[in-house]
Amino acid sequence: MRRLSLLGLLILTLSPLCLRATEARVIQNIDFDWYFYPADIQGCEMDNSRFLSWRKVDVPHDYSIEGTYDQKNGRENGFLPGGGVVWYKKELEWNPLWEGKKVFIEFDGAYMNSTVWLNGYKLGFYPNGYLGFSYDLTPYLVKGTNVLSVRLDNSRLPSARWYSGIGIYRHVNLVTTDPVHIARFGTCIRAEEISTESARICIETEVNSPEACEVPIKLISVIRDSRGREVGRSQRNGQISCYQLTSFDTICVENPRLWSPDTPECYYMESFVEKEGKIVDNYTTRFGIRRLEYIPEKGFRLNDIPTKMKGVCLHQNMGAVGTALAEDIWHKRLIQLKKMGCNAIRTSHYPYAPEFYAMCDTLGFMVIDEPWDGWFHWYGCHKVPYDYSNDFLDWWEKDLPDFIKRDRNCPSVVMWSLGNEVWGYDRHMYLQYKMNKIFHDMDPTRPTTQAYCTDLYIDIAGFNANGECKGDISDFHKKQPLKLAVGTEIPHTRQTRGVYRTIGTRKPWDKDEVLNEHDAARVFPLTSFTTEEVFDGIDTRYASSYDNQTRRISVREQWKQTRDNDFFIGQFVWTGFDYLGESWGWPGRTNNYGIIDLAGFEKDHYYLYQSLWSDEPMVHVLPHWTHPGKEGVEIPVVVYTNGDAAELFYNGKSLGRKDMHRDSLQIVWNVPYRPGTIKAVAYKDGRVIASCSHKTAGKAYSLKLTADRKTMKSNRKDVVFVTVDVTDKKGNFVPYANVDVDFEVKGDYKLIGVENGDVLDIAPHKVLHRKTFNGKALLILQATDNAGRLRIQAKSPGLKSSSVEINVI
Template identity: 30%
Template sequence: MTTERTSLHRRQMLQATAAGGAALALVGGTPALAKAPAAAKGPTRDLPFDDDWRFFLGDTAQAQRPEFDDGGWRKLDLPHDWSIEDRPGAPQSTDPWVPPVALWNPGPHPKGAPVVSPEVPIVMASVPPLAPGGPPHKVGPFDVAESAFGWGTGWTVGGIGWYRKSFTLTDLVPGEQVEVRFDGAYMIAEAWINGVSLGRNVNGYLGFVFDLTPHLRAHLPNVLAVRVSNVGETARWYSGSGLYRHVWLSRTGTVRVPYSGVAITTPTVDAASATVLFGIELENRAGMPQTAEYRINIRDARDRVVASAAKSVLVTAKGGRIDAELDVARPALWSPGTPNLHRADITLTSDGRVTDRISQRFGIRTIGVSPRAGFQVNGKTYQLQGACVHHDHGMLGAVAIDRAERRKVGLLKANGFNAIRCAHNPPSPYFLDVCDELGMIVMDEAFDVWEKPKLMKDYYNNYFIDHWREDLANTIRRDRNHPSIAFWSIGNEIFEAVSPRGVELATQMRAVVREQDMSRFITQALTASYLGEKGKAARAQLDVTSYNYSFNAVEKDHATYPDLTFLTTETHSADAYDIWDHMQRNPAYMGEFLWTGVDYIGEVGVGSSRLRSNTAPPDNEKKIIFGMDVSLLNFYVWDYPAYLAGAGEIDVIGLKRPPSLYRDVVWGRNPLSLVVQRPVPAGFHEDQTAWGWPDLLESWTWPEGNSDPMSVHIYTSGDEVALLLNGREVGRKALAPIDKRKVQLEVPYQPGTLTAVSYTSGKEIARRTLETVGAPARLRLRAEREAVPGIATELVYVHAEVLDAKGRLVPDAAVPLTFLVDGRARLRAAGSANPYGIESFQDNRTRTFHGTALAILQPTGQRGEATVRVSSPGLADGVQLITLTR
């Protein structure tokens, strides 16, 4: 068994097949399933249904009909997001556009020539989006003219797409039930089987299930057709388009458990024993009462049965229910530090035949909140160091490939976060599987809007009144067995939250949540305008009071309402120290969720900084964003060709940004960090948003001849810091609490070494050194993993780095790269963290940003090796060998 866990659903499928599960014969089908037994021997849940689809971008008549000729359509496997793919007619291969204004040393650089100075700095003077010499209207997936919501969705384009899949079931037996489940489609999905309408789904983030049974043709090809519409202003961040999550097929008997029909809770837990309660809904599609026998086996992480129960139950034509209580002795408890998981194997038998099998993972644990102890798991208090995340994966778009989901959670965990807020929608099921496995605490959020809109005229608010009850219930039902989930959020910055109608809706939502789950805490992300008495009625419907950004109001509200517990569901990086300080003093303040953990596409520039002319008139324009006056927040958006938010403490290719270095110091994960401000040219000043951070770099490689001193920023947990330039002390400062663990010293630039030394009570605790490096000389490839399973749910992330002759990273190199991949993998995407890096992510060319770029490979499904090579004119190539296992 490998140390990396494969998809839970894929494991379940393999286990079912090994146990004699029903085979699925596909036209051009999945190779792994072709070896399954030819005769059905029992039910099989969650057979992967991602392979061998055909896709057409655009609308077309009669595509739902089985006889429709889709021979000219593109073949692809799911998950798929057409909004990240090159636009029709856009340059397929292009170097990221380089703005004509650079912060320093802006002299011309011939295309292809390696440079040390940054052609594409983070902060730069405003560039007219379509000025002469500026970017084309259409580059890769970006299209200014066709993007419905422009900066909000990062200049990407939605539209309409059709998917069709042909498959044959060779072994249908009488009474067999067949369902297809989509984990998500953005935005409105309509489905047909053999020309018969199955229905539609309007929530772009929730899964949906269709019963195929009445319409299937045995031993003949069946055609499943799906039309996905993402037309108009449907999102205010990058949503992606199409069938961007997995699709599954399930085959059961007539007595069965409906999708999400299993609820598992652990109300009584201690070291000696735990009580596990099961509430299992039953369906009966036979049309007459049936007697069924059930067996529940609870297995631990070593696959040992630790508790079991078996009994008969009468299932009427309207259905039935199993309520079972099992005791587990000496349970291995789930917690953030020890995320032990159990599995419940549930088997239904009727008339001597197995009619359904379900494997459901869960964790044995208790959770609690109180104003005196804060947030607790199994009686232990945890301060929540959380991050908000959107669901896209940068240059991959919104495709929910398992490895991309796991990597995102892993990056957050590795950078000290122990909690995630899914902003502002339910995530993929596999994302939550990973949170369970890695021990993250999760806030699962249902809605970004209720009835009132947020700028976008085609948003979910148009469907809310008719769909919210079902969508909220389905969210809870789908996710309620994940031990990582501690909080259900019913909304984010809801405009009507404190109005009588809003309180009425929140009261109804609370009832819907409690119908499905009694074991977690209900909250809602309230805005700063709902503090104090004004928000009292809205807070009354919540178990935990959550505010966006208003961390400094928690103490005041706690003094007025001492029985409340608090979270800040969005915070700024700049407030990391103040938030930490508040949490140490007030246990009722249980934690924060930073906006945001990982950078994302859309909401362009909200977390970035840029240059402004000193002679430009002040910007006194009142700014209304999402219905709020944000003038005092210095909120602005970048023009095209910027496409990233710039707010992530981890950048879009997975590397730490300076605010993450600061957070490490504040939370005690690192005693010292050293960064340098990029020089600001004469006549300009740096301007940044409330979510922004100065343009800092871990670099002591700068142009010589600049008479202005360099601004050196030091983050430290010590009480004193000294700065050495080429061994000579050039600055020293004692720190007081008012400094918030930050020191800024001015130093004339001189090539060599810059060293910061941190002290506590006169004793050195850490030192960090930056050194001047040479010109780019060669490239190095660094794979995050050099051996991976050769399956489509895996990805290989390979960083390309620009090195000097001594093998040191050139920290601001911007050089063109070409990737070549040979062997058992293909290049899935390539790009950098350049916020102005509009380009095709589908081709093999990009340009480094801060000396680094990223290539993402996807295995082709075969065992063997793949070789990655990266080249740039004038530099020695980099080569990386990847081993693909099975």
């Protein structure tokens, strides 16, 4: 995101045309200083006499995450409170620049059933909790103080199958334009005839006017690369009639830099509207130049290169944060996935915030973009009773085009999804046909898929659990050899950070899944390293971090299916991160499907996927080497590496060197446990490429604080993650340490929350206290508008404290 800000400054510096245009369209962020009330008040939209005593908040804001976990709150929301009605109000002082202009308010997302008023005038109602919406404020603004009122209604529960939160949880902006202006999402940019020498950029621009009579304008289009250099320009005269003009133009870009996950080169088109010799509007659109080819039997090619989608599904919530994710949080999560080798994300099961797509464009992720979970309610659809499906039939034909317009210029979006596990969709094929047609009419450049759907109108078959058994993928290909497929949600494996079991299990939660004889014959075999469990006595709701706790197929078996079948173009693991909600039972806040836990700490599967997906040399050894009471017991030691061989050492003595095989995708030694140091060394073509080691830890002695940044800006937006590790006297990490930690923070800050990744820990988030889980905990702070220094100290009874300082400028 800093890159985008720098680009904006660069464009303004380089272009005189831009300097004149800055007075035309003004985008003002209004996230700060809202007033919040956590209950319903009859007639509140008309009563502005008392709200100044309400609690003051900044948005993005999620009220649910501030609450207390309670079994009565329900499993869908992770046992956090989510129901009820809340109000927000904000004062907008009259701006002289608004005279003779149009003023719009744009909400990027508010959950849910929002009604908005300005000065008591109702602007509208919008049920969708995930897609942004906009209103024209112009007719209701007064010179003086204006009061904006927002009512959100999530009183009927459950309204989602996962944690939804409640609040204005995304950004809010005021947009001021000339009466003649480019429409919201009013540009459509497509790259055609792409080669290394040139690309033809086709531009469609929609311009609005309040007048029915003809209005002559000139439309100027300027394309700049990511460094701010102009690479193409055109202008076209036009006449607005009947309130609207749609203009078409083309620009040739020479020697285009093609977008891909490895080279995420973006271009920016500045569109200017000139009327009577004056620039009256400007609009910037980010896009990319890349060639997508989906070839039956051969697979997916990006810029002529055969490419597998190494993807994850995500939910937008995070443990201590809820749904109100600041840009720094999104950025940290995406960088973490990037380092794992992930190159694709599925937005399960709703539209994400605009900044997410901006980061995917500029960091390099391919996206399957999904507008909703199910469609409307019918018998057997198995969705929750009060989600968007209640309003689907009234709203989908408006929301779907808005969704497509919003995201169609993003180079990261490579496929559209019609929905997720729409049980019984075959009884409503007219609806699938209509959706598919809208997607293709509005965007003929991308294919469609549908999760857990293999036939009929979609272009690419989508596999969830229906692709995890023996023969599922191969049988599909025999029946439909000319249709490509993608693993839209596959595989489903469970793991808990720092927990290991040597005997494989299919426990989806605390009990084994009972399979009938037919299903038992179809699932892939489990990996068991021993006949008797080595790591006994562990709560069965925690899952094994070996690749041996799965529903139907392991990580390694699924990757072989993806790797070895050209028609199977990629997979999207369920899930990249543990997420709140969709619990399998109290007090579980979630299940353990994520590769990364609720605190953002990597599990061992992170390194397994890294060994399969990343080209950066790596090696990882598991489990840790602190197992008191297991002296002399053989422990399976597993190594993941993208090298071709690995060697294991105990206290410097080699225990043997073994090759990595395409079928096993892991190397295993059985090592009698003794305290000491275990080390794995990876080789490629006979050369050492990486090493990884674990030392046996003694008793917990000290806390160790690590901040992910040393400096923050005093902008009320920057976020710092402070990790707590428990160490022994020699500084070795203590992997079993579960100790109480109190934080003391000196300086101005906003507490985002505390977390430890333990799915069974139902302690509150908005406090300066947390217990470590398997040696780790997390504190998240946000800057205020005051500069200075933050001094953060962590204390635990009987342990040496630790501190860290952050400079706020």
